[in-house]
Amino acid sequence: MHILTIDWAVFGEKTTLIVLVVLVSLLVAMYSTYFERKIAAIIQDRRGPNRAGPFGILQPVADGVKLFFKEEIIPTFSSRFLFILGPAIAMLTAIMTGAVIPWGNKVHLFGRDISLQITDVNIGILYVFGIVSLGVYGIMIGGWASNNKYSLLGAMRAASQIISYELAMGISLIALLMVTGTLSLQTMVGQQTDHLWNIFKQPLGFLIFLVCAFAETNRTPFDLSEAENELIGGYHSEYSSMKLGFYLFAEYVNMFLSSAVMVSLFFGGYDIPFVNDAAWTLKIGVNWMAVLEGIVFFAKILCFIFLFMWVRWTIPRFRYDQLMNLGWKMLLPLALGNMLVTGVLILLHQHHWHF
Amino acid sequence: MQPLTDRAKPVGRTKMNFLERIYFPEILKGMLITFRHIFRKKVTVNYPEKTRPFSPVFRGLQILNRDEEGREKCTACGLCAVACPAEAITMEAAERQPGEEHLYREEKYAAKYEINMLRCIFCGYCEEACPKDAIYLSETFAPANYGRKGFIYGKPDLLIPNPKEDPEGYARALGNRKFHPEGHGNEK
Numbered sequence: 325m326h327i328l329t330i331d332w333a334v335f336g337e338k339t340t341l342i343v344l345v346v347l348v349s350l351l352v353a354m355y356s357t358y359f360e361r362k363i364a365a366i367i368q369d370r371r372g373p374n375r376a377g378p379f380g381i382l383q384p385v386a387d388g389v390k391l392f393f394k395e396e397i398i399p400t401f402s403s404r405f406l407f408i409l410g411p412a413i414a415m416l417t418a419i420m421t422g423a424v425i426p427w428g429n430k431v432h433l434f435g436r437d438i439s440l441q442i443t444d445v446n447i448g449i450l451y452v453f454g455i456v457s458l459g460v461y462g463i464m465i466g467g468w469a470s471n472n473k474y475s476l477l478g479a480m481r482a483a484s485q486i487i488s489y490e491l492a493m494g495i496s497l498i499a500l501l502m503v504t505g506t507l508s509l510q511t512m513v514g515q516q517t518d519h520l521w522n523i524f525k526q527p528l529g530f531l532i533f534l535v536c537a538f539a540e541t542n543r544t545p546f547d548l549s550e551a552e553n554e555l556i557g558g559y560h561s562e563y564s565s566m567k568l569g570f571y572l573f574a575e576y577v578n579m580f581l582s583s584a585v586m587v588s589l590f591f592g593g594y595d596i597p598f599v600n601d602a603a604w605t606l607k608i609g610v611n612w613m614a615v616l617e618g619i620v621f622f623a624k625i626l627c628f629i630f631l632f633m634w635v636r637w638t639i640p641r642f643r644y645d646q647l648m649n650l651g652w653k654m655l656l657p658l659a660l661g662n663m664l665v666t667g668v669l670i671l672l673h674q675h676h677w678h679f
Numbered sequence: 680m681q682p683l684t685d686r687a688k689p690v691g692r693t694k695m696n697f698l699e700r701i702y703f704p705e706i707l708k709g710m711l712i713t714f715r716h717i718f719r720k721k722v723t724v725n726y727p728e729k730t731r732p733f734s735p736v737f738r739g740l741q742i743l744n745r746d747e748e749g750r751e752k753c754t755a756c757g758l759c760a761v762a763c764p765a766e767a768i769t770m771e772a773a774e775r776q777p778g779e780e781h782l783y784r785e786e787k788y789a790a791k792y793e794i795n796m797l798r799c800i801f802c803g804y805c806e807e808a809c810p811k812d813a814i815y816l817s818e819t820f821a822p823a824n825y826g827r828k829g830f831i832y833g834k835p836d837l838l839i840p841n842p843k844e845d846p847e848g849y850a851r852a853l854g855n856r857k858f859h860p861e862g863h864g865n866e867k
Contacts, residue, residue: 366716366717366721367713367716367717368716369716369719369720369721369722369723370721370722370723371721371723371725374725531703634710634713634714635706635710637713638706638709638710638712638713639706639709639710650702654701
């Protein structure tokens with residue numbers, strides 16, 4: 325019986341945290357759509373949405389309401405269960421990544437230290453990879469269930485693209501893991517706090533990871549799976565109403581969470597730059613520090629989201645063969661080389677630079 | 680072939696060098712270009728709140744003019760209908776009765792005056808043809824309606840507001856259009 329006793333305090337705090345993280349991811353994703361349009365407009369010398377509310381800030385709400393009120397069409401030739409399952413998986417996997425990301429160090433409330441990470445799995449980054457590769461099922465199932473050649477083509481492209489780039493991504497990450505010696509995101513952020521960020525130890529690794537992250541989130545220049553001028557809407561051409569909304573939304577949640585992962589891995593997570601975090605914690609207390617760290621973390625994430633959008637409105641889409649060439653002939657060898665060089669350097673360092 | 684402008688850029692068919700082939704510097708260049716556009720002036724005019732200034736000879740929807748005392752100027756001579764290349768204008772004339780002197784300036788007036796805005800090409804020939812300065816093209820444009828019938832503008836739609844009862848509306852309808860003070864030759 326002892327195993328079954330539930331620590332209700334832990335249960336409560338984790339539930340709150342989960343709800344918070346999910347809500348925040350959804351909110352950020354919602355406003356990403358607004359900023360996407362706004363940034364697109366600004367880059368193209370236009371004004372962007374400015375009708376709904378001041379500066380158009382109610383635009384995402386209007387879009388959401390519109391999506392909800394649209395007619396929900398399930399084509400008769402589609403496979404009904406899978407058709408509904410597709411967007412559900414896409415959304416689920418998008419949100420699940422948030423579970424291992426450390427959103428802040430910890431807060432001290434009600435006489436307890438509460439960690440601002442939903443779970444500190446010791447294989448954190450591996451978990452992220454597992455979930456991300458599950459994400460392709462959402463697209464694949466959706467495209468397959470639509471029973472439409474364009475959807476299937478889009479889904480096929482998405483699957484081959486994500487699988488190809490996952491390799492380079494994983495290998496670029498191995499180099500980083502050799503440097504840090506841990507898979508837990510919390511520990512990784514801890515190592516970077518008040519020390520050199522990983523980007524300075526693994527610049528090439530970061531670059532490869534970044535490119536692969538673009539490919540994994542299906543963002544331009546790698547949005548071949550929904551290339552609207554080639555495949556109508558790609559895997560979601562048959563979707564309408566909120567099921568389409570889920571797919572579009574999942575993309576933005578993915579973008580947000582992959583930014584969060586990248587920040588945690590390479591940019592010190594919630595570490596405040598140019599500041600001795602430990603000293604500040606003593607000075608202003610744990611809770612205020614958690615607030616500051618949260619703000620800094622979000623600022624870093626927003627920078628990445630801006631980068632995602634900036635790239636989207638700059639670079640045209642790759643051709644399919646270019647995509648595969650880049651993935652297999654450039655990124656994969658680069659990642660392998662990076663891993664080898666990192667390994668050699670680490671060994672040399674351990675032997676105090678003697679052969 | 681002679682290029683029409685000096686902005687034409689020849690397409691290079693040379694092989695890409697190493698820096699270009701690894702994409703990355705080129706992508707950074709492109710991103711710098713888009714980043715610079717963030718600070719550019721926006722070309723969009725916030726339309727309903729702001730309108731672009733019209734040229735003084737802008738040709739919008741027609742308006743039937745009144746004189747300073749609010750009397751209709753049109754005498755239903757039909758010259759505008761004859762001049763209209765799109766045959767958009769129809770009218771019916773009527774004789775002014777005693778006691779209507781404050782409504783119509785001359786003893787003949789248009790009882791019915793219709794312009795089909797779907798046919799009208801806004802050429803302004805009606806304005807040129809009018810010997811009484813009774814019709815002119817205003818600065819209103821882009822009429823909208825739910826049905827085709829609504830685009831046949833009758834007298835209530837076309838008449839300018841009475842300068843005595845509604846001087847503001849009259850001034851607004853007049854706009855900052857430049858009239859021909861020396862006349863365009865058809866007045867007499």
